[in-house]
Amino acid sequence: MTTLPVRLDRSRPGPLGAQLSAQIRELVTTGTLGRGDRLPSSRALAAELAVSRSVPEQAYEQLVAEGWLETRHGAGTFVASGSTRRTPAPRRRGVTAPAELVRLDAGTPWIDPRHAAGWRRAWRDVSTARPPRGYDDPRGIPELRAALADRLARTRGVVVDPDEVVVTSGTTDGLRHVLTALRPGPVGLEDPGYRAAVETVRGLGREVRDLPAAATISDLTGLVAAYVTPAHQHPLGRVMPAADRLTLLEAARAEDTILVEDDYDSEFRYDVAPVPALATLDPARVAYLGTAAKSVAPSLRLGWLVAPPDLLDRVNARRLVTHDGAPWPVQRAFLSLLRDGYVDKVVRTARRVYAERAPRVAAALAPYAELAGPLAGMYSTWLLPQADAVRAQEAARRAGFEVNLLSGYCRSARLTGLVVGFGGVTDEELDAALAALVSALR
Numbered sequence: 331m332t333t334l335p336v337r338l339d340r341s342r343p344g345p346l347g348a349q350l351s352a353q354i355r356e357l358v359t360t361g362t363l364g365r366g367d368r369l370p371s372s373r374a375l376a377a378e379l380a381v382s383r384s385v386p387e388q389a390y391e392q393l394v395a396e397g398w399l400e401t402r403h404g405a406g407t408f409v410a411s412g413s414t415r416r417t418p419a420p421r422r423r424g425v426t427a428p429a430e431l432v433r434l435d436a437g438t439p440w441i442d443p444r445h446a447a448g449w450r451r452a453w454r455d456v457s458t459a460r461p462p463r464g465y466d467d468p469r470g471i472p473e474l475r476a477a478l479a480d481r482l483a484r485t486r487g488v489v490v491d492p493d494e495v496v497v498t499s500g501t502t503d504g505l506r507h508v509l510t511a512l513r514p515g516p517v518g519l520e521d522p523g524y525r526a527a528v529e530t531v532r533g534l535g536r537e538v539r540d541l542p543a544a545a546t547i548s549d550l551t552g553l554v555a556a557y558v559t560p561a562h563q564h565p566l567g568r569v570m571p572a573a574d575r576l577t578l579l580e581a582a583r584a585e586d587t588i589l590v591e592d593d594y595d596s597e598f599r600y601d602v603a604p605v606p607a608l609a610t611l612d613p614a615r616v617a618y619l620g621t622a623a624k625s626v627a628p629s630l631r632l633g634w635l636v637a638p639p640d641l642l643d644r645v646n647a648r649r650l651v652t653h654d655g656a657p658w659p660v661q662r663a664f665l666s667l668l669r670d671g672y673v674d675k676v677v678r679t680a681r682r683v684y685a686e687r688a689p690r691v692a693a694a695l696a697p698y699a700e701l702a703g704p705l706a707g708m709y710s711t712w713l714l715p716q717a718d719a720v721r722a723q724e725a726a727r728r729a730g731f732e733v734n735l736l737s738g739y740c741r742s743a744r745l746t747g748l749v750v751g752f753g754g755v756t757d758e759e760l761d762a763a764l765a766a767l768v769s770a771l772r
């Protein structure tokens with residue numbers, strides 16, 4: 331009986347059956363497993379992988395449905411005769427196949443798999459709840475808005491009435507709603523800055539103007555809105571100093587500019603308490619955006635918006651007509667996750683993991699590069715000459731990892747270096763990626 335070259339990683343989000351089916355599919359498409367090859371029985375494979383039998387069963391079932399495998403009655407499971415056999419892909423040295431690059435991106439959080447029972451409970455709760463008969467309140471489920479208002483006051487000092495909270499499908503969705511409700515005109519965005527925000531603004535046909543991410547923003551001339559990340563500038567990591575916040579607010583009042591505060595990962599400070607939100611200084615000037623992408627999962631597509639009343643009224647009036655609310659099942663699940671204490675738990679445990687990983691990244695890279703901001707969140711940004719950054723990126727790729735160049739976040743800014751995420755990987759992967767980066771920089 332052949333043993334399949336597969337390996338399951340329990341720290342990854344998502345079902346093990348899906349991980350297994352992806353790896354077997356790759357073995358077939360790359361020709362490692364050929365037409366007619368027999369697969370181990372689900373019982374044997376389950377024993378080898380130390381998982382329940384349902385994991386290989388689900389993977390086999392999925393691949394049979396897709397046509398990669400076939401079952402022959404009484405004989406077992408085989409690579410389907412109709413599946414193509416390509417020339418085996420050359421193996422990259424030092425990497426055990428099957429391999430796509432493991433991404434050390436700035437946006438992927440670490441979720442403690444020990445809390446999986448809470449996640450399942452929330453979705454069971456959704457399955458037994460009755461959905462609204464028609465389109466729901468465009469602002470979001472009232473109980474969820476109340477729970478979010480509580481949480482915002484507790485964790486971010488943003489004191490709001492539940493009716494001032496709107497549930498969105500994430501940060502970019504919230505940004506889109508805000509901009510759609512504002513008069514025509516250009517929007518300022520930090521440079522370097524969040525690429526999804528830049529694309530969202532451009533996608534709405536608005537001109538993007540560059541605001542300095544690494545300096546005081548004092549000029550908002552002609553801008554309808556300015557998008558900023560004051561708690562943890564993305565991607566430099568800088569915290570906007572108090573004096574700069576006051577200068578920014580003053581400039582916004584002078585130009586009647588709405589400030590859009592993207593508060594994406596402020597809960598992940600491990601040295602000091604999170605810096606209070608900009609919105610606490612002038613709620614009439616700031617549209618505040620929060621997201622579940624960093625605390626629970628980017629793929630959940632859930633976030634929240636708190637905005638000045640007249641702006642919020644326009645957002646809600648439009649959403650009432652367009653039915654552009656966040657999906658009800660996702661809202662309902664997030665409500666259960668909040669009530670169950672799941673969100674607080676995953677944030678707490680992830681914060682501990684980042685507090686341990688961030689200094690490890692710093693210890694490896696500090697001899698060769700300059701840290702751009704304080705250690706916080708699930709990534710750190712390192713300034714170094716572009717040639718060195720590219721050499722390090724290439725070395726990481728050869729070892730099986732994708733690390734982003736800082737230049738990729740710049741429009742007119744000329745900053746160079748690496749943005750190293752450490753949330754969405756295992757400890758072993760992080761160590762291997764750091765070793766590759768260091769080998770190139772040394």
Ligand SMILES: Cc1ncc(COP(=O)(O)O)c(C=O)c1O
Pocket residue numbers: 436437438499500501502503524559564592594620621622623628631632633
């Ligand atoms: C700066 C910034 N804001 C927000 C988000 C999350 O966006 P969304 O809620 O649309 O997933 C990310 C994710 O990577 C981010 O880097």
